[in-house]
Amino acid sequence: MNPPTRMIYMNNAATSWPKPHVVLDAVRQSLSLPVFGSGRTTGSQGDDYVTMARDVLSRFLHAGPPEHVIFTQNATDSLNLLIQGFLSEREGDCHVLTTALDHNSVLRPLHEYERQHRIRLTVLPFREGMVNPDTVEAAIQPATRLMVMTHGSNVLGSVQNIRRIGTILHDHGIYLIVDGAQTAGHIPLDLETLPVDAYVFTGHKALFGIPGTGGFYLRNPASVTPVRFGGTGTDSFSLFQPTGMPERFEAGTHNYPGLAALAAGVRYIQTVGIDTIAARAKHQTAFLIHELQQESNIFLSHDHPDLPIITFNIRGIGNDDVGFILARAYGITARTGLHCAPLVHREIDGGSGSVRLSLSWFTTDEEVAYTASAVREIAKNADSSVRPS
Amino acid sequence: MRILRSVRHKVCADGSFMKEFLLDAPLTRDFFTYLGYFGQVEALPNVGDGFYKFEKQEWFMIKGFLGDTTIEVRFRKEVMDFTTDFLYFLLASYREGTMDLSVLKQRERSVGERVRKHLHGV
Numbered sequence: 001m002n003p004p005t006r007m008i009y010m011n012n013a014a015t016s017w018p019k020p021h022v023v024l025d026a027v028r029q030s031l032s033l034p035v036f037g038s039g040r041t042t043g044s045q046g047d048d049y050v051t052m053a054r055d056v057l058s059r060f061l062h063a064g065p066p067e068h069v070i071f072t073q074n075a076t077d078s079l080n081l082l083i084q085g086f087l088s089e090r091e092g093d094c095h096v097l098t099t100a101l102d103h104n105s106v107l108r109p110l111h112e113y114e115r116q117h118r119i120r121l122t123v124l125p126f127r128e129g130m131v132n133p134d135t136v137e138a139a140i141q142p143a144t145r146l147m148v149m150t151h152g153s154n155v156l157g158s159v160q161n162i163r164r165i166g167t168i169l170h171d172h173g174i175y176l177i178v179d180g181a182q183t184a185g186h187i188p189l190d191l192e193t194l195p196v197d198a199y200v201f202t203g204h205k206a207l208f209g210i211p212g213t214g215g216f217y218l219r220n221p222a223s224v225t226p227v228r229f230g231g232t233g234t235d236s237f238s239l240f241q242p243t244g245m246p247e248r249f250e251a252g253t254h255n256y257p258g259l260a261a262l263a264a265g266v267r268y269i270q271t272v273g274i275d276t277i278a279a280r281a282k283h284q285t286a287f288l289i290h291e292l293q294q295e296s297n298i299f300l301s302h303d304h305p306d307l308p309i310i311t312f313n314i315r316g317i318g319n320d321d322v323g324f325i326l327a328r329a330y331g332i333t334a335r336t337g338l339h340c341a342p343l344v345h346r347e348i349d350g351g352s353g354s355v356r357l358s359l360s361w362f363t364t365d366e367e368v369a370y371t372a373s374a375v376r377e378i379a380k381n382a383d384s385s386v387r388p389s
Numbered sequence: 390m391r392i393l394r395s396v397r398h399k400v401c402a403d404g405s406f407m408k409e410f411l412l413d414a415p416l417t418r419d420f421f422t423y424l425g426y427f428g429q430v431e432a433l434p435n436v437g438d439g440f441y442k443f444e445k446q447e448w449f450m451i452k453g454f455l456g457d458t459t460i461e462v463r464f465r466k467e468v469m470d471f472t473t474d475f476l477y478f479l480l481a482s483y484r485e486g487t488m489d490l491s492v493l494k495q496r497e498r499s500v501g502e503r504v505r506k507h508l509h510g511v
Contacts, residue, residue, distance in 0.1 A: 317433070320401070321440070321442065321452065324440075324452055324461060325433070325436055325437065325440050328437065328454055328457065329436055329437025329438070329440070329454060330437070336402075337401065337402030337403075338402045353402055377436070378433075378436055381433050381435045381436045382433065
């Protein structure tokens with residue numbers, strides 16, 4: 001195989017690359033004039049990127065009033081604010097549910113609370129990439145107050161049945177926070193009708209923004225106590241955090257270039273069409289999976305992902321080595337290891353980790369075919385491992 | 390063979406500490422044969438220009454491709470203070486052809502005692 005003339009990037013579930021030109025232009029444009037921060041300048045030049053991004057995200061996610069979209073640094077930041085904010089005023093026995101599919105951005109905050117004996121935590125299992133809604137219902141206890149769970153697995157690419165799970169939880173009066181880091185931008189969302197109390201997104205993955213942006217949608221602002229306080233440019237005489245949205249949860253100067261980029265990224269998705277993006281991803285993912293299935297020593301962790309995420313191991317060669325070979329010999333950037341989701345790996349590969357290939361709208365059919373050939377070539381040669389010494 | 394500089398580093402999922410080094414000469418099969426006197430070498434000779442991996446258990450692991458001037462080294466973090474110097478010495482001591490390994494073996498034993506004591510208390 002001839003190596004490609006440019007890098008093939010298959011690590012979009014970590015951070016998407018490349019970004020649409022309109023995103024890069026938006027960053028440049030946002031820095032070309034002094035930023036306009038509402039209540040923070042007398043200048044009228046420059047766009048109000050924060051309000052603009054809030055409007056764009058709200059419409060894209062069908063999230064109701066734009067003020068219910070809150071901006072943060074990333075999905076982890078959002079999850080911490082929501083989990084801490086929800087639990088901060090809970091007293092007495094508090095039982096929380098999560099899943100073995102979840103990322104450390106969920107698992108670590110919850111385990112920290114469990115270690116401090118502030119909650120009791122149940123981690124629900126999955127089978128073939130899915131958490132069974134019946135398992136969720138069976139795990140509910142009288143003291144269950146909260147469930148925090150991933151929408152799309154960053155390891156297996158499976159999208160959970162949030163509508164069913166959310167309905168069950170709401171029937172029992174249980175609060176649901178959904179980590180949508182892998183789904184926002186990949187699948188159409190209608191948060192007004194989806195039974196979630198909070199939905200977390202990140203800017204730098206499928207929404208095509210840049211690192212340092214993320215946020216969450218919050219249905220009922222009063223349900224979460226703010227845990228971050230500071231200047232908002234509004235109601236400044238008060239020594240307490242404003243209670244109105246979005247200031248209730250947003251303190252300090254916003255990431256203006258990041259939010260300009262995020263808005264541009266979402267608009268780009270709308271221009272292309274999220275259904276068009278999803279259709280191509282489905283086609284390319286199916287092709288890649290079919291190709292890898294031709295080698296008997298390639299083990300796919302999940303052979304029918306809903307998202308363009310393909311995770312595998314090759315018998316006889318460590319996942320780190322496969323990633324190293326892909327990068328150095330074939331110019332393919334992937335990701336190896338645990339992908340910050342240790343419980344998934346405990347289940348699927350005994351905790352040793354795997355190789356992950358993740359695609360984006362900018363991944364070409366040629367790149368997918370080349371990647372498939374590269375992985376198959378490594379697999380074919382893995383069994384011929386020799387010891388020269 | 391000498392290490393010119395460390396290009397980048399990270400902590401890996403398994404807790405090891407990875408450093409990528411730029412070398413002053415490309416990797417050869419003979420070099421990995423030499424490393425084989427100090428640990429285990431595995432190879433996938435038909436992958437790329439030849440993928441080689443050297444492992445000195447509990448010390449470090451070296452990965453690279455023949456003809457490449459960079460290597461990835463994964464150190465066992467707890468004993469890095471002892472083993473990093475040995476890595477530099479190991480590479481700098483390499484010469485093509487037959488070599489007297491007695492000084493290296495002596496240094497290996499000395500570092501090995503410190504590693505064992507640190508990791509296992511013996």
